[in-house]
Amino acid sequence: MKQAALLLELQRLDLEITHSRKRLEELPEKQAILDLRHKIRDVSALRRKAEVLVGKLNADLKAHQDEIEGLTVKIDAEQAKIMSTSDHREVASLTREMDGLRRRKDKLEMESLGLMDRIDKATVQSATIDAAIEQLTQKEGDAIERFKSVGGALQTETAQLEAQRVKVAAALEKPTLSEYESIRESKGGVGVGRLESDTCSACRMSLPAERISHLTSGPDIAICPQCHRLIVVRTDDE
């Protein structure tokens, strides 16, 4: 194949590769996977919050229980002192002290019950969240499977086009290839047009007669005077 024909073939392959990648990118299964991952992230954040809450509640409960234990020891000691003295004033004072300790202990015991209740609820909530995460992960797995089967064909197609492109690009002269690539980059994916009667197929502008005759009397590959892309004036079969 001559350079001009190779150049047009390269452009054709590049457009097909772009199209094929876009279709892969826009597969609804892909969006489904992204949406599920987003949800899993959100729910996992809730899970961590619930864990922190349970940890805090357990620490509170432990502190309450420790204090209750300490108070029990103190109350027992006061009780023993009351039993061992016959001094009325001392008995009265110890009794007041003991009453205070008992009120504190009662309060802590009530609070402990409340904490246990909250721990139970938070634990149930964590289990619900775990189940939701498991369900979402399962759905994500299903979506990935669907994406693989639908996208697999497209990926194969893209890979084949890319392999063809490598061959065509290797057969092109280096300066032509790099000129094409830099124009393609700056001009929306189209680096080369073709002269079709008096029109450039890339910019669809009809060119004045003297430009046409200038092009047709020149080399196979030139520059379009309108869009400044490469323009193939003729290929081998012309």
Ligand SMILES: [Zn+2]
């Ligand atoms: Zn043009």
